[in-house]
Amino acid sequence: MIFRQLFDNESFTYTYLIADQQAKKAILVDPVITQVERDLRLLAEFDLTLSHTLETHIHADHITGAHALRQQTNCKIIVPANATEIHGEDKKIQHAEVLKLGHINITALATPGHTDDSMIYVVNKHCVLTGDTLFVRGCGRTDFQHGDPGQLYDSIQMHLFSLPDDTLVYPGHDYNGHTHSTVGEEKQWNPRLAERTREEFISIMENLNLPTPKKIKESVPANRYCGNLDVVP
Amino acid sequence: MIFRQLFDNESFTYTYLIADQQAKKAILVDPVITQVERDLRLLAEFDLTLSHTLETHIHADHITGAHALRQQTNCKIIVPANATEIHGEDKKIQHAEVLKLGHINITALATPGHTDDSMIYVVNKHCVLTGDTLFVRGCGRTDFQHGDPGQLYDSIQMHLFSLPDDTLVYPGHDYNGHTHSTVGEEKQWNPRLAERTREEFISIMENLNLPTPKKIKESVPANRYCGNLDVVP
Numbered sequence: 001m002i003f004r005q006l007f008d009n010e011s012f013t014y015t016y017l018i019a020d021q022q023a024k025k026a027i028l029v030d031p032v033i034t035q036v037e038r039d040l041r042l043l044a045e046f047d048l049t050l051s052h053t054l055e056t057h058i059h060a061d062h063i064t065g066a067h068a069l070r071q072q073t074n075c076k077i078i079v080p081a082n083a084t085e086i087h088g089e090d091k092k093i094q095h096a097e098v099l100k101l102g103h104i105n106i107t108a109l110a111t112p113g114h115t116d117d118s119m120i121y122v123v124n125k126h127c128v129l130t131g132d133t134l135f136v137r138g139c140g141r142t143d144f145q146h147g148d149p150g151q152l153y154d155s156i157q158m159h160l161f162s163l164p165d166d167t168l169v170y171p172g173h174d175y176n177g178h179t180h181s182t183v184g185e186e187k188q189w190n191p192r193l194a195e196r197t198r199e200e201f202i203s204i205m206e207n208l209n210l211p212t213p214k215k216i217k218e219s220v221p222a223n224r225y226c227g228n229l230d231v232v233p
Numbered sequence: 234m235i236f237r238q239l240f241d242n243e244s245f246t247y248t249y250l251i252a253d254q255q256a257k258k259a260i261l262v263d264p265v266i267t268q269v270e271r272d273l274r275l276l277a278e279f280d281l282t283l284s285h286t287l288e289t290h291i292h293a294d295h296i297t298g299a300h301a302l303r304q305q306t307n308c309k310i311i312v313p314a315n316a317t318e319i320h321g322e323d324k325k326i327q328h329a330e331v332l333k334l335g336h337i338n339i340t341a342l343a344t345p346g347h348t349d350d351s352m353i354y355v356v357n358k359h360c361v362l363t364g365d366t367l368f369v370r371g372c373g374r375t376d377f378q379h380g381d382p383g384q385l386y387d388s389i390q391m392h393l394f395s396l397p398d399d400t401l402v403y404p405g406h407d408y409n410g411h412t413h414s415t416v417g418e419e420k421q422w423n424p425r426l427a428e429r430t431r432e433e434f435i436s437i438m439e440n441l442n443l444p445t446p447k448k449i450k451e452s453v454p455a456n457r458y459c460g461n462l463d464v465v466p
Contacts, residue, residue: 007410177240
């Protein structure tokens with residue numbers, strides 16, 4: 001398996017390249033439109049066919065590279081089953097559905113809370129791509145796109161903190177220079193979750209008073225069209 | 234072994250935390266002064282004693298966190314043997330010297346070229362911390378601090394490209410969102426090195442026309458005092 005964590009320094013987004021070297025097939029999770037050239041170069045170097053792009057949710061802080069990648073590679077665009085008002089995707093992935101990539105199994109789990117369509121992806125029981133559901137010592141905000149702190153708490157407890165402690169956590173963003181973590185660490189040291197009740201978590205999330213994401217007005221509509229800027233109304 | 238890659242978003246610097254979990258001892262390679270709080274928190278969470286800080290070279294783009302970390306933890310500061318005009322270090326590490334951290338062996342190799350004092354650190358034959366000697370699809374510049382492109386070419390060929398192809402490459406910086414690579418990849422796809430003669434490499438490096446690093450005037454003197462800003466003349 002090839003596993004590469006890639007970073008977009010403008011939106012602090014992590015993109016993941018996962019590939020089966022024998023099958024020569026790859027997927028990209030949460031690609032960023034401004035990094036498509038870099039990602040295509042990496043695919044070409046490894047001599048990989050891009051099979052799918054996969055989103056953890058409809059992002060509010062960057063535009064997906066999915067459409068641009070499909071144009072170049074004929075890959076299929078997969079979005080979470082619960083994503084609404086979506087146009088141009090090739091497939092919606094369901095909760096508990098397993099995407100097979102050669103010998104790699106990628107299991108999608110619906111984890112609403114940051115947004116109502118959020119999903120996490122468990123890769124071969126080795127690691128989990130947590131999107132904005134869980135960050136290293138943090139988590140995604142819950143104040144737009146039908147976010148719900150109670151739901152987020154439940155999603156994390158049920159689908160993330162039930163994984164083995166040594167499962168590697170690869171987040172969708174990091175703003176403090178962390179690259180990854182483990183489930184055990186987040187259970188023990190995530191300041192929003194460790195030894196917090198559901199009510200405490202909700203109270204923390206309801207009092208973050210964060211500014212509106214700078215690019216939300218362009219990102220959400222564009223991402224509802226899988227990043228195809230030519231057709232966004 | 235705990236292995237964590239940490240990023241400083243201002244200087245695009247990677248810091249590495251390496252620890253033996255049984256011995257509860259850690260080292261930090263290329264810590265950044267503005268990230269010391271984050272690094273100390275991580276050490277505390279893992280219940281690790283910081284044994285040493287280690288520099289790959291005297292940096293021109295950020296100030297080391299070594300002194301601040303020593304103040305807080307009583308760790309020892311190690312600098313490369315060839316670093317000159319250095320004050321306040323605890324130890325100079327020699328070419329081919331092995332630093333032992335519990336069951337982890339960290340082998341220092343002198344790789345002059347980016348600067349005359351540059352070193353790389355091979356960690357347990359598993360990965361190599363390349364500092365500014367080799368980046369993912371790039372390398373450090375050679376136009377100050379006694380840099381020398383011919384020497385850099387020789388250092389890379391002799392000490393990096395002689396390692397097994399699957400050795401993981403963890404660089405000192407990345408400006409394009411790459412986190413790591415392998416020796417085999419860099420041999421094959423590093424545009425400055427793959428299928429390049431020594432003369433071609435020298436010509437590329439001599440024609441980069443890069444601007445002077447913004448913080449060189451404050452960084453180099455501060456780093457010669459191991460980041461102790463109170464005593465920098």
